Amino acid sequence: MSDPTWYELRDPKARPNDGKNLARFEWAAEKNENASAQQGRPVHERILRAVVVSPGMKNSETSILIERQRLDGTTKIYETHIENTPGLRDAYDQFRKNQAPELSGTPLETWPALDVARIADLKALHIHTLEQLAALSDAGLAKLGMGARELQKLARARLEGAKGGAPLEEAYRRIGELESELAALRNQMITKQPERQETASV
Secondary structure, three states: OOOOOOEEOOOOOOOOOOOOOEEEEEEEEEEOHHHHHHHOOOOEEEEEEEEEEOOOOOOOOEEEEEEEEOOOOOEEEOHHHHHOOOOHHHHHHHHHOOOOOOOOOOEHHHOOOOOHHHHHHHHHOOOOEHHHHHOOOHHHHHHHOOOHHHHHHHHHHHHHHHHOOOOHHHHHHHHHHHHHHHHHHHHHHHHHHHHHHHHHHO
């Protein structure tokens, strides 16, 4: 199954290092109770919702009603709902113009330190770029489990080296050290699993 299309919500009042929320748009059918009662059968209207999430927070989804296509052929747009969510207006305009979303940052897939399983874990928490991983809060890191802080250090080192904030040679040396530490943590987890199983069976 392909990944849903996410749009980055750019809040002009946010600080540069603040994490950006993401939104996806989805069509759904909603029963019109009055029309159903009048016609004696289920009658539905088509609605558009925006699902807004915060990177690193799996259960942060908020559903916002954006459009309702009425039975008389008119469309109601919930302007207040759109304006009350910073950045949603631009994302909605992009969606309506069928423009591809512009997620700023470095895609996780471009980083060799991450395997497909780890990338899937991160995307399940709405983390799609190295920048989102680098800006993750302590609460978000806790949801990533063992090795999360080391992984964040890796991402930050990678980004610093890429933008020239530190000499490239030093950045890559540090990245290598952190990658080795992360690999060691993974090996510890693998070796501890049989021990826990043996203890449980005693």
